[in-house]
Structure formats: C-alpha cells, structure tokens
Amino acid sequence: xxxxxxxxxxxxxxxxxxxxxxxxxxxxxxxxxxxxxxxxxxxxxxxxxxxxxxxxxxxxxxxxxxxxxxxxxxxxxxxxxxxxxxxxxxxxxxxxxxxxxxxxxxxxxxxxxxxxx
Amino acid sequence: xxxxxxxxxxxxxxxxxxxxxxxxxxxxxxxxxxxxxxxxxxxxxxxxxxxxxxxxxxxxxxxxxxxxxxxxxxxxxxxxxxxxxxxxxxxxxxxxxxxxxxxxxxxxxxx
Numbered sequence: 001x002x003x004x005x006x007x008x009x010x011x012x013x014x015x016x017x018x019x020x021x022x023x024x025x026x027x028x029x030x031x032x033x034x035x036x037x038x039x040x041x042x043x044x045x046x047x048x049x050x051x052x053x054x055x056x057x058x059x060x061x062x063x064x065x066x067x068x069x070x071x072x073x074x075x076x077x078x079x080x081x082x083x084x085x086x087x088x089x090x091x092x093x094x095x096x097x098x099x100x101x102x103x104x105x106x107x108x109x110x111x112x113x114x115x116x117x
Numbered sequence: 118x119x120x121x122x123x124x125x126x127x128x129x130x131x132x133x134x135x136x137x138x139x140x141x142x143x144x145x146x147x148x149x150x151x152x153x154x155x156x157x158x159x160x161x162x163x164x165x166x167x168x169x170x171x172x173x174x175x176x177x178x179x180x181x182x183x184x185x186x187x188x189x190x191x192x193x194x195x196x197x198x199x200x201x202x203x204x205x206x207x208x209x210x211x212x213x214x215x216x217x218x219x220x221x222x223x224x225x226x227x228x
Contacts, residue, residue: 033216042218042219042220042221043161043204043218043221044218045215045216045217048215056215091160091161105163106163106216108160108161108162109160110159110160111160
C-alpha cells in the first residue's frame with residue numbers, strides 16, 4: 001500500500017530560481033498538509049487543504065510561497081524566487097479527514113530536502 | 118511563548134533504563150494530544166495518542182495533566198532502537214485537524 005509520495009527527494013538550486021515540490025497523498029485521504037522543518041524552528045505547518053480547498057494558509061511565510069491542489073491526488077508547493085533561508089526539509093502529509101476527531105493521524109511523506117545556494 | 122514546548126535534550130541513557138519526557142502546551146482549550154517519533158533523516162510517524170485517563174502501549178506510557186497543561190511519555194526498558202526524536206503534538210481548540218508540533222526531544226540509548 002503506497003504511502004504519501006513526494007518528489008523530488010533532494011533539490012539543490014541557486015538563489016532566485018523557482019522551486020516546485022510535489023506530493024501525492026494516500027488514496028482516499030481528504031486532507032493534505034505541507035510542513036517545513038528546520039533545526040531552528042522545528043516542524044511548522046505551512047498550509048493545509050481539505051477536499052482540495054485551502055483551509056489555512058497562515059503558516060505560509062510570504063508571497064514567494066504558493067500551494068495548489070488541483071485534484072485529490074496531487075499537490076504542489078512552489079517557491080519563487082527561492083532564497084537561501086528557504087533551505088529546509090519540506091514534508092507533505094495526508095489524513096483521512098481533518099474534521100473527524102477520531103482520524104487525526106497524519107501520514108507523512110519522506111520529505112524533500114531543499115538546499116538553496 | 119511557544120504553543121508547545123519540549124526539552125530538546127539529548128537524553129543519553131543506557132539500555133534497559135527508564136526515561137521520561139515532558140511537554141507543556143499553552144492553549145488550555147487544546148483538545149487532542151499525540152506523541153510522534155522521528156528517526157534521523159526520516160519523516161515523523163505517530164507513536165501514540167494521549168488520552169485523559171492515560172494510556173499504555175507495551176513499554177510506552179503516555180499521560181495528560183490538563184490542570185498543569187503538560188503531557189508525558191515514559192519509556193521503560195529502553196532499547197537501542199528507541200533512539201530517535203520524540204515530538205509532542207497538540208491539536209488546539211476547534212476541530213480543524215491542525216497539528217502543532219513541539220521541537221522534539223532527542224533520545225540516545227547506549228549499549
């Protein structure tokens with residue numbers, strides 16, 4: 001049974017370039033979450049979707065970050081232009097339905113390690 | 118003040134030891150609590166939920182103290198394979214499914 005799939009697993013880019021991270025949630029899950037993890041700030045929620053609709057994007061750091069979920073099986077997180085301080089591990093997670101308290105378990109993908117030079 | 122606070126450690130213990138981690142949360146209306154485990158360079162995974170009455174899963178015991186707003190995780194008879202970072206997770210009030218993660222506590226079990 002496939003878990004959450006993320007690509008690429010590693011990305012090295014130069015400052016100013018556009019970066020696109022991709023996520024495929026577990027089939028049948030209605031909620032999708034994007035997180036960023038750094039040593040300094042730990043794991044931070046950037047944005048989450050329920051039934052493909054963005055519910056809370058208050059964690060998105062600034063306008064350089066954008067996220068889309070065009071359908072139930074695919075989401076992207078885009079950084080344009082990228083900066084060195086964006087270097088982090090970006091995780092995507094999915095859960096059956098964020099609004100059912102009995103099913104809050106989130107299943108994380110393996111993450112994308114981003115390095116912006 | 119951070120919403121969820123943990124002692125980052127590291128906690129270095131010998132095999133077989135009992136070790137306990139605490140975590141405090143700031144929002145008294147928080148409604149759900151979890152411990153996640155994260156191995157080095159891996160993704161976080163759910164370890165266990167934390168129920169008001171306390172709960173046990175093998176060598177792991179989780180407890181919640183709502184009055185003092187803290188959560189604990191006790192590991193008995195620690196194994197080398199328990200070495201990881203343990204993340205305290207809280208769902209704030211409102212049924213949003215939004216998880217707030219602590220910084221994590223690192224455990225290193227030595228032979």
